[in-house]
Amino acid sequence: MTLAPEDHTQQIPQGGYYSQSTPPAPPAPPTPPLGEGSRPDPKRDRRFGQTMGTALLAAVLASGGTYAATQLGEPSTATSTTPAATATTNPNQNSxxxxxxxxxxxxxxxxxxxxxxxxxxxxxVTTQQGSGAGSGVIFDRNGHVLTNNHVVQGATGNGSITVTLSDGRTYNATVVGTDPSTDLAVIKLANAPSDLTPITLGDSEALKVGDPVMAVGNPLGLSGTVTTGIISALNRPVSTGTSNESPFGQQQQSGDEVVTNAIQTSAAINPGNSGGALVNNKGELIGINSSIASLGQGAGSQSGNIGIGFAIPVKEAKSIAEQLIRSGKAEHAFLGVSTRDTVVTDGSAKRAGAQVASVSSGTPAANAGLKTGDVIIAVDGQRVDSATALVAQIREMKAGDKTTLTIIRNGSRQDVSVTLAVKPDSPS
Known part of the structure; x- marks a missing residue:
């Protein structure tokens, strides 16, 4: 298998979550570059099925897993298991x-x-264009549910949403707010019951490669499915197309590239688990399952789990969810550069990086002294090896955050301190 060579990231077409009827419409054309630090006019390789002899690794939205389908809503009688585990309540968190x-x-x-x-x-979700299914996590006792934008965005018009709890109770729901550029959304149950159990939030910053994890959700309509695996990689830049691509063929207002600084996991991931939970061995939420890698049609039309799934870190998901609940929209950090992929000399070696193609005046990048031609190779010590990786790093942060960019300028390394601003609204 080979990854798309342009940006060393998985190209993930939108709308791949479990659709029960009408198939997704073809992706919309690429949109203008992102202010965070994207390539001008990013390209996406859509040549599924056109590779010969080598499987092109593509990916689809709709994370989930179908390893062992178990109905979790039913109480279980524990048999002899080793080692033993105990569950402690969180009275102060109500979670x-x-x-x-x-x-x-x-x-x-x-x-x-x-x-x-x-x-x-x-x-x-049911709309005039079709119907589909996904997953979500209960965010608070007021009935707010956190999920992926691509799961519910078709219902922002005349569509309808129903949410089924683990015990089988079903409620209507409405969209509170969506954030297409991070592929996150919050919906709210109508007449939410008083006995909801919000999920306990973990710390995605404390994760290590090799940590054990569990994915929980609704793959292929099989509610309450759990799968286990490990964290395969952290800070994996993953692009899932543009946020104006809808699984129901609708055009959204925003055309930002959907880029995630993702958690990669080996837990079995399949269509329908988008918006579901990735938890650690304490049962704490560490990520929102959002996309999977898959083999293109030319490699045998394998569209299910191949052991490479991606989740949005809970740190980013929590920040976006709180903003959507508060105001119905979310702000994003902004650097103010346009970049492209490059390879630069670093001492006696070479390395990939994000080369600054332009710097917008009055932006954090300009105020920090970044110049055209600078090559950004790290953000706060985290390696940046492509323009997409830079976008993913910046998008995970918040406006007002201070960050250190490691750059190579005229063959020499130096660190540049930048205070990120609020990203301006995209032009209509």
Whole structure:
């Protein structure tokens, strides 16, 4: 398998979550560059099925997993399991229990599944263009549910949304706010019950490659499915197309490229788990499952799990969700450069980076002294090896955050301190 060579990231076409009837419309054309630091006129390789002898690694939206389909809403009688685990309540948080593992290297996943199940929901969307299904997590006791934008964006017009809890109760829901550029959205249950169990939020900043994880959601309509795996990689820049592409063929107002500084996991991921939970062995939410890698049609039309799935880190998801609940929209950090992929000499070696093609006046980049031709190779010590990777790093931050860019200018390394601003609204 080979990755798309242009930007060393997985190109992930929009609208791949489980659709029950009408198939997704073809993707819209690329949109103008992002202010965070994107390539001018980014290109996407849509040549699925046109490779010979080598499988082109593409990806689709609709993370999830179907390894062991279990109905988590039903209470289970634990058999003899080793090691033992206990669940402790979080009275101050009014959220799902935290699981204390007897042996962290060999987690009791039954305990984790039981703790998380009440906080994960199935989402069904119906519009004039078709119907589809996805997943979500209960964010608070007021009935707010966090999910992916591509799961519910078709219902922002005349569509309808229903949410089914783990115990089978179903409620109508409405969209509170969407953020297409991060592929996140918040919906709210109508007449929400008082016994909702919000999911406990974890710390995505503390994750390590190799940590055990569980994905929970609604793949292929199989509600309450859990799968396990490990964190395969962190800070993986993943592009899922443009945010004006809808699974129902509708055009959205924003045309930003959807870029995530993603958690990569080996937990089985399949269509329908978009918006579902990725949790650690304590049962804490560490990411929102959002996309999967898949083999293109030319490689045998394999569109399900191949062991490469991606989730939006909870740090970013929490920030966006709180903003959407508060005002119905979200602000984003802004650097103010246009960049392109390049390879630069770094001492006696060469390395990939994001070369500054232009700097907009009056922006954080201009105020920090960035210049055309500078090559950005790291953000706060995290490697940047493409223009998309730079966008992913900046998008994970908030306006007002201070960050250090490591650049190569005229063959020499130097650090540049930048205070990020609020990204201006995209022109209509």
């Amino acid at each position: 799902s229990p935290t699981v204390v593992q007897g042996n962290a290297s060999s987690p009791d996943w039954s305990a984790v599944a039981a703790a998380v199940a009440p906080s994960v929901v199935s989402i069904d």
